[in-house]
Amino acid sequence: MNKRVSVESYGHHGVDVVVMSKNKGKHRKNCLCFNGCMHFKPDTKNNCPIAKALFKNCVKYHVTTPVWECPNYAVDTE
Numbered sequence: 001m002n003k004r005v006s007v008e009s010y011g012h013h014g015v016d017v018v019v020m021s022k023n024k025g026k027h028r029k030n031c032l033c034f035n036g037c038m039h040f041k042p043d044t045k046n047n048c049p050i051a052k053a054l055f056k057n058c059v060k061y062h063v064t065t066p067v068w069e070c071p072n073y074a075v076d077t078e
């Protein structure tokens with residue numbers, strides 16, 4: 001069994017959540033969507049359907065879900 005790392009609680013969008021202390025505030029840094037994916041267009045009708053579904057789930061359950069792996073990641077090379 002893995003050794004447990006330290007966690008902390010804080011208010012996030014009005015809800016108390018628990019996060020591994022070492023990962024707090026690093027969601028975007030570790031998310032493929034925020035790493036220049038051409039499909040990532042938050043707050044628009046053309047946003048990636050996977051990102052939209054993940055965000056909807058995050059809002060519903062008050063979780064934070066960075067995308068570590070994705071088959072559709074692509075960058076605009078023009």
Ligand code: SF4
Nearest residue numbers: 033037040048070072
């Ligand atoms: S294709 Fe993958 S990496 Fe790109 S925005 Fe959608 S979920 Fe994120």
